[in-house]
Amino acid sequence: MSGPSTDPEIAGLIERESRRRASTLQLIASETPASPAVRAALVSDLGAKYAEGYPGARFHGGCEVVDEVEQLAIDRAAERFGADYVNVQPLSGSAANLAVYAAFAQIGDPVLALRLEHGGHQTHGSRANFSGRWFAPLHYGVREADERIDYDELRDLALLHRPSIIVAGGAAYSRVIDFAALRAIADDAEAILWVDAAHLAGLVAGAVVPSPVPYADVVTLSTHKVLQGPRGGMILAREMHRAVLQKAVQPFVQGGPAMNTIAATAVCMRESGTREFAEYAAATVATARRLGDELTARGLRIVSGGTDIHLAVVDVSSVGLTGIEAQLRLAAAGVVVDRAVLPFDHRPPAEGSAIRVGTPSSVLAGLGVDDMPTVADWIDRALAEPVGGPQHAAIRREIEARVGG
Numbered sequence: 001m002s003g004p005s006t007d008p009e010i011a012g013l014i015e016r017e018s019r020r021r022a023s024t025l026q027l028i029a030s031e032t033p034a035s036p037a038v039r040a041a042l043v044s045d046l047g048a049k050y051a052e053g054y055p056g057a058r059f060h061g062g063c064e065v066v067d068e069v070e071q072l073a074i075d076r077a078a079e080r081f082g083a084d085y086v087n088v089q090p091l092s093g094s095a096a097n098l099a100v101y102a103a104f105a106q107i108g109d110p111v112l113a114l115r116l117e118h119g120g121h122q123t124h125g126s127r128a129n130f131s132g133r134w135f136a137p138l139h140y141g142v143r144e145a146d147e148r149i150d151y152d153e154l155r156d157l158a159l160l161h162r163p164s165i166i167v168a169g170g171a172a173y174s175r176v177i178d179f180a181a182l183r184a185i186a187d188d189a190e191a192i193l194w195v196d197a198a199h200l201a202g203l204v205a206g207a208v209v210p211s212p213v214p215y216a217d218v219v220t221l222s223t224h225k226v227l228q229g230p231r232g233g234m235i236l237a238r239e240m241h242r243a244v245l246q247k248a249v250q251p252f253v254q255g256g257p258a259m260n261t262i263a264a265t266a267v268c269m270r271e272s273g274t275r276e277f278a279e280y281a282a283a284t285v286a287t288a289r290r291l292g293d294e295l296t297a298r299g300l301r302i303v304s305g306g307t308d309i310h311l312a313v314v315d316v317s318s319v320g321l322t323g324i325e326a327q328l329r330l331a332a333a334g335v336v337v338d339r340a341v342l343p344f345d346h347r348p349p350a351e352g353s354a355i356r357v358g359t360p361s362s363v364l365a366g367l368g369v370d371d372m373p374t375v376a377d378w379i380d381r382a383l384a385e386p387v388g389g390p391q392h393a394a395i396r397r398e399i400e401a402r403v404g405g
Ligand SMILES: *Cc1c(COP(=O)(O)O)cnc(C)c1O
Pocket: 030, 092, 093, 094, 095, 097, 120, 121, 123, 169, 170, 171, 196, 198, 199, 222, 232, 233
């Protein structure tokens, strides 16, 4: 066996990516660097093991150790989230979502979810995704007046169309979701209530937002977002759904699980129970709120007027820019964000009129609430000039001096 440095091209690219991360400000809402213990599990010998099946019921020999690994991950996740049933095998959040459709809907069934442009996700009925191609997507949205979920519209659609599944959660909805109201609607419509907590899971683990687990039939999540785990997915559910979900993940969606990732998930489930993690989760929300307030003070409009979680959608049309132009100007200054769309955007998704900012990575880089006026100044100054202007170089230097490792 040779060392990792034997591929000079990839070694060089890894080095460059590490330098890029360390010298710029990461405000991508869905990204966090994993801890050293999570990374150690990922590169361990566990990755070589084939273990199709579940603990105690595998199709391969030699699974006695990985059985214990997977059971530990399941037990820790069950404790962390207060769930009856846990599946740690999904290879990503999207794969977990596919398994939920497989478990609870037939091809062509109506499924009711938050509209993508209002903060949803492509696996919630986009035409470009299996969910929109194989099922009959129905969408609820936010009210134009306050940009918060219209629960009356949601209820009307649910009772009229009787979807198999009602989905809550998304990638760019920044307000606390009323899970109790959704439960009542799902009961009346006799639908499965599925909460896609890909973004929220880390905040739920840190107990800084309400947990969907007591209300939902099934909850899916990505382990690599705010949660700081390995790249993977997870399903939590009520005990009554165990049999159908086990079969939906394997063999319906997947073959053998990534045992190294599952070990890393077990590490993540341990780390996410610490006081340090709870402090980090609280700080991501506090910094996102403060950043929203500081940007508002500088003339940028925040969708729905603010945020309850770790991310905010910022309307850059209020300063005369498209989302993509704002993303590029910020990138030139070393501020890394995603372009986004407004709930009632008149621009196509490839342009958009917004950016999405999130603070989990910046908290981990050492930026706290009191740094947010500085961050808002960087954003404000960077947006004010075309790509490559003199301010951009100056901001890059300021950022490197502040966050550079
Ligand atoms: C990120 C995300 C997912 C899944 O993403 P993966 O990249 O497949 O892990 C699913 N739903 C929502 C709402 C998300 O934000």
